[in-house]
Amino acid sequence: LRNTFGISLREGFNKYAKAGLTAFLTHEYRDFTLPDSTDVPDQRIIKHYKENVVYVGGELLKEQGKLLHYKVLGEYAVTGEDAGQFRLEGNGDLNINLLGDSVRLDVNAYIKKLNPVFYYRNFHSKHYWWDNSDLSKIMRTRVEGKLNFNRLGTTLRAGVENIKNYTYLANASQPLTNNQGETMGFANAVNVAQCSDNIQVFTARLTQDFKLGIFHLDNEVTYQKSSDNTVLPLPELSLYHNFYLQFKLAKVLSMQLGADVRFFSKYAAPDYAPALGQFVQQNQADKVAIGGYPFVNVYLNAHLKRTRFPCQ
16 A cells, blocks of 8 residues: 655746656555464464555656757655665656758666565565565666657667665475485475675667558667676577558558567576476576577458447
8 A cells, every 4th residue: 555645836837837746745655464373383374564655756747849858756765674675766758850860869767775575584484485574676787778760660778786685585395305316306395595796787779660652670688787697687688570561451441460589509508496486596407598599470361341339
C-alpha cells in the first residue's frame, strides 16, 4: 500500500517557470505472509512480516517545446527497512534537423542504492528456506545514450553500467554419488548470493530498418559484455532479422508474410528452479552453454478491417 503527498509547480505557470518542480512525501506499507517453524518439531505457523518505509523526493521536469526535454527524479528512504536507500535518475532528449533529417539524441542515467527485495532477505517454503539479515545494499550506476535518425530508420544505442553487491539466486547443488563414488546427478539447492566486487556491463545496439514498396527488412544487432560471466553471464552477440511482405488484399485485408531469424552467441544461460518459478545461476560443476545457432520462424499475419458502433 503506497500513498504519496506532493506539491507540484507546473511547467509554464508563469513566464519564469521554464520547468516544472515537484516535492513529495511517500509512505509505503508492505505485509508478507510466510510459513515459519516453532520449537515443536515439524510444526508450522503462519507469520506476518510487516514493513513501513517513508520516502522524500523531488522531480524537475521539462516537457514543453520542440528542442529540449528532460526529467530528473530523486528519492530517499528516511525510515523503515529500506532506510538509506536512494535513487537519482534522469533522462533528456535533444531534437535537431541535420541534412534534412530529424535527429533525436536521448541520454539516460541513474545512480541507485537499493535494499535487496524482501524475498531475497526472507523466504520460507517446502523446498527452499532462508533468512538473510546481513545483505548489503546494491549500488547501480548507469549511463546510456541513443541516437535516432528518422528518415534513415537508424537507431544507435550504447550504455555502460556498474553494479556493486549484485544480488542473485545461486545454484548450491551438491553432487550425488553412488557406492562406487560415481556422480549420479546433483541435489537440488538454491540460495541467495551477493558479489561484493564491481561488475561492469557494456551494451551497444544498432537498429536499421529498410523498406522498398511492399518489401520490409528489419535488423537489430546487439553487443554486450559482462566483466564477470560467472556471476552475470550474457551472450556477447545477439542478432535479429525480419524479412516480410506487407500489403492489402481487396483494400480491406492487411497481410504480412515473412520470416524472422534470431541468433545469440554461446553462453551459460541461467538455469530454472521450478519450485521458485525463478531463473538461477547454473551449477558451476556442471555448466552447459547454449546458443551459437539460429532460430527461424516463418509466419503469416492477416488483419481484417473492423467497425465500431458506440452506444450511449
